[in-house]
Amino acid sequence: MSKMRTVDAAVAILEKEGAIEAFGLPGAAINPFYSAMRAHGGIRHTLARHVEGASHMADGYSRAKDGNIGICIGTSGPAGTDMITGLYAAWADSIPMLCITGQAPVAKLHKEDFQAVDIESIAKPVTKMAMTVLEPGQVPGAFQKAFQLMRSGRPGPVLLDLPIDVQLAEIEFDIETYEPLPIEKPKASRKQLEKALDMLTAGERPLIVAGGGIINAGASAQLVELAEILNVPVIPTLMGWGTIPDDHQLMAGMVGLQTSHRYGNENYLRSDFVIGIGNRWANRHTGGLDTYTAGRKFVHIDIEPTQIGRVFSPDLGIASDAGAALAGLVELARERKAAGSLADYSAWVAECAERKASLHRKTHFENIPIKPQRVYEEMNKAFGRDTIYVSTIGLSQIAGAQMLHVFGPRKWINAGQAGPLGWTAPAALGVVRGKPDETVVALSGDYDFQFMIEELAVGAQFNLPYIHVVVNNSYLGLIRQSQRGFSMEQNVSLAFENINSADLSETTRGYGVDHLKVAEGMGCKAVRVEDPSDLAAAFDKAKALMGEFRVPVVVEVILEKVTNISMGVEINAVNEFEELAGTAADAPTAILALQA
Numbered sequence: 001m002s003k004m005r006t007v008d009a010a011v012a013i014l015e016k017e018g019a020i021e022a023f024g025l026p027g028a029a030i031n032p033f034y035s036a037m038r039a040h041g042g043i044r045h046t047l048a049r050h051v052e053g054a055s056h057m058a059d060g061y062s063r064a065k066d067g068n069i070g071i072c073i074g075t076s077g078p079a080g081t082d083m084i085t086g087l088y089a090a091w092a093d094s095i096p097m098l099c100i101t102g103q104a105p106v107a108k109l110h111k112e113d114f115q116a117v118d119i120e121s122i123a124k125p126v127t128k129m130a131m132t133v134l135e136p137g138q139v140p141g142a143f144q145k146a147f148q149l150m151r152s153g154r155p156g157p158v159l160l161d162l163p164i165d166v167q168l169a170e171i172e173f174d175i176e177t178y179e180p181l182p183i184e185k186p187k188a189s190r191k192q193l194e195k196a197l198d199m200l201t202a203g204e205r206p207l208i209v210a211g212g213g214i215i216n217a218g219a220s221a222q223l224v225e226l227a228e229i230l231n232v233p234v235i236p237t238l239m240g241w242g243t244i245p246d247d248h249q250l251m252a253g254m255v256g257l258q259t260s261h262r263y264g265n266e267n268y269l270r271s272d273f274v275i276g277i278g279n280r281w282a283n284r285h286t287g288g289l290d291t292y293t294a295g296r297k298f299v300h301i302d303i304e305p306t307q308i309g310r311v312f313s314p315d316l317g318i319a320s321d322a323g324a325a326l327a328g329l330v331e332l333a334r335e336r337k338a339a340g341s342l343a344d345y346s347a348w349v350a351e352c353a354e355r356k357a358s359l360h361r362k363t364h365f366e367n368i369p370i371k372p373q374r375v376y377e378e379m380n381k382a383f384g385r386d387t388i389y390v391s392t393i394g395l396s397q398i399a400g401a402q403m404l405h406v407f408g409p410r411k412w413i414n415a416g417q418a419g420p421l422g423w424t425a426p427a428a429l430g431v432v433r434g435k436p437d438e439t440v441v442a443l444s445g446d447y448d449f450q451f452m453i454e455e456l457a458v459g460a461q462f463n464l465p466y467i468h469v470v471v472n473n474s475y476l477g478l479i480r481q482s483q484r485g486f487s488m489e490q491n492v493s494l495a496f497e498n499i500n501s502a503d504l505s506e507t508t509r510g511y512g513v514d515h516l517k518v519a520e521g522m523g524c525k526a527v528r529v530e531d532p533s534d535l536a537a538a539f540d541k542a543k544a545l546m547g548e549f550r551v552p553v554v555v556e557v558i559l560e561k562v563t564n565i566s567m568g569v570e571i572n573a574v575n576e577f578e579e580l581a582g583t584a585a586d587a588p589t590a591i592l593a594l595q596a
Helices: 006-016 028-039 051-064 078-082 082-090 119-126 136-151 164-168 190-202 212-216 218-228 262-269 289-293 324-339 346-356 372-381 394-401 424-433 446-451 451-461 477-486 515-521 533-551
Strands: 002-005 021-024 044-047 070-074 098-103 129-132 159-164 170-173 206-210 235-238 271-276 299-301 316-319 388-391 412-413 440-445 465-474 524-529 551-559
Touching: 002 006, 002 070, 006 028, 006 136, 006 159, 006 164, 006 170, 021 051, 021 424, 021 440, 028 098, 028 164, 028 412, 028 451, 028 465, 044 129, 044 451, 051 070, 051 098, 051 412, 051 424, 051 451, 070 078, 070 316, 070 477, 078 082, 078 098, 078 119, 082 098, 082 119, 082 299, 082 477, 098 136, 098 477, 119 129, 129 136, 129 394, 136 170, 136 299, 136 388, 190 271, 190 299, 190 316, 190 324, 190 551, 206 218, 212 218, 212 316, 212 324, 218 235, 218 465, 218 533, 235 262, 235 465, 372 394, 372 533, 388 394, 388 424, 394 412, 394 440, 394 477, 424 451, 446 451, 446 465, 451 515, 515 524, 524 533, 533 551
Parallel strands: 021 044, 021 070, 070 098, 098 159, 129 159, 206 235, 206 271, 271 299, 299 316, 388 412, 388 440, 440 465, 465 551, 524 551
Antiparallel strands: 002 170
């Protein structure tokens, strides 16, 4: 055993647990921890411009790759409160992330000391554990427990709050004898899975709903294998998008009120059995439950037992890690296929594929200002199968999910449940840290982009290249659209005459913030597009600039100010505000060419 500061023990634990990527801002109350990182040398640190931005970077890093756990570090007081939105986003989407805050000395916690706040109580509702460590000897155990909780059951974030005197105290600690705690995950029994498979094969038109839990479990390949053995179509949720490639013959489309495909909703509505694996039955996916559940039976498999029955009661609920359940289902399906006892669903699959080839939204518009649908069409042409898309909320995200294509797990990274504006840029930087050799493309509306625009400087400083597509209509587009129900348009315009941008074209003048000047002032590169025929060249230029300068590249597209994107209040009543595709030329990048 050797005597060392608690922070030196903590940093050694981080490395042994495999968490070696940190994002944050130093400050007086966390400087001892930073000194330990400097002395150790095994933890890479990226300096953010805002602590909320650091939390989203850590979140994006965790989402980028199986097994990643990003670390967010900040000082006492406002640094911790700034992390709360990041913790909420990670907690809501079951993302492991470790937040570490400094704190006033233990003896002064009740004296309203400078920047002393009860961050433990504030963070508890949006973490799996929030703990102010009051005794130096508890530090190793607190970190050990944190990693076990982040990885066990439904994954999620943890916050550890370290008073400065606790950080500086010395303890006996030997990293050689430290061992991570065992990870606890429920596993479905063979009997449970046999019952689930019996119910599925009793249906005439079954579907598999694939949720984000499959991606968390690293089990997308097993999902595809199960679907192929059974020959059953798959409906991915927004968080499960990429579990099966969009161009797979069994990918039947996404379902929902907003981020859905026309064919996805229609395929779902014709099903008579649904097995949900690793999903939450989120309200934007289901819409009204009477419509969603009518005429079909349900099996729900989820790692968290209390999720089963939370939204509606399934006919069978199974508490299990998605990977374990899929492994068991694949084994059973193989056995039944070998015995010749599986049902033939080829007619049902063909029916779903026919809708996939006929129910398209139009994307090929030539309007100036540009219609957003054309942007996603050109993105499909410009970016390859391995592209990782990052987005959070707004009409940009909704339309992107309706029209972009995703071809693998962790290729669509989205703050799904929380949807905090400003998440996209810092999360994209975290994704680049996690996947430095892959093409990362972020998608924002102008308001999301403006929320944490200062984090672009982080990408320039640390050479974290990605392309940020900003669709600019100078509106809070989603809120403006939702206000239609109130017959108003209130406080949603971002437009103004920018006195410093008199050189702008007639098309762009009056759109307010000059995003190109801001991006360039942050050390990044930027391209503006006003004509849809220039989009392809702009994306090519952005890729070249990104490769040459190794910084974020902003592609700002000047949109028409008012566009209503397809959405509704029921999955059988989605409003289609724009002209639908009538020929293949109307939707040239659709997965299947239109068969009218």
